[in-house]
Amino acid sequence: MSKNLEQLVDELSSLTVLEMSKLKEQLEDKWGVKAQAAAAPMMMAAPAADAAPATEATNFQVTLTDAPADKKIGIIKVIRELTGLGLKEAKDMSEGAPKVLKETAPKAEAEDMKKKLEAAGAKVALKAV
Numbered sequence: 001m002s003k004n005l006e007q008l009v010d011e012l013s014s015l016t017v018l019e020m021s022k023l024k025e026q027l028e029d030k031w032g033v034k035a036q037a038a039a040a041p042m043m044m045a046a047p048a049a050d051a052a053p054a055t056e057a058t059n060f061q062v063t064l065t066d067a068p069a070d071k072k073i074g075i076i077k078v079i080r081e082l083t084g085l086g087l088k089e090a091k092d093m094s095e096g097a098p099k100v101l102k103e104t105a106p107k108a109e110a111e112d113m114k115k116k117l118e119a120a121g122a123k124v125a126l127k128a129v
Contacts, residue, residue: 018125057128060110062102064122067094071121078120082113094122104129 015023028034067075072094079090083101093099101113101124114124 058107059104059129060107060126061100061129062105062110062113063098063100063125063127064093064117065098065125066123067097068121074120075117075122078116078122082116097122098125 012020064075064079072091075094076087076090079085079093079101080087083090083093085093093101101117102110105113110126114126117124
């Protein structure tokens with residue numbers, strides 16, 4: 001392997017999962033491809049004999065991972081709108097990140113919540129449940 005490739009492998013190995021996810025999104029945008037679509041045919045080429053068919057998750061847990069101090073007011077407003085919490089509870093949730101906002105939500109609702117929170121400046125993670 002060339003020195004450049006070894007250096008790239010070392011750098012990629014040091015990334016966090018969140019950083020890898022962002023890298024994947026940026027590469028998809030830049031190259032106009034979806035990494036998931038390319039992986040699917042490879043998975044089909046050599047399926048495990050006892051593997052169950054993969055199904056797409058339909059429900060997600062919505063977690064507020066970060067709420068920057070300079071954007072807290074907007075984030076609190078969105079939390080109140082999405083959850084129906086009172087001002088104090090929404091403020092406590094934003095200050096105590098990471099916090100689960102919703103234990104289970106359909107994919108469309110979870111993505112909508114994430115979109116609104118990120119527009120207000122928060123960082124949000126969706127986890128399939």
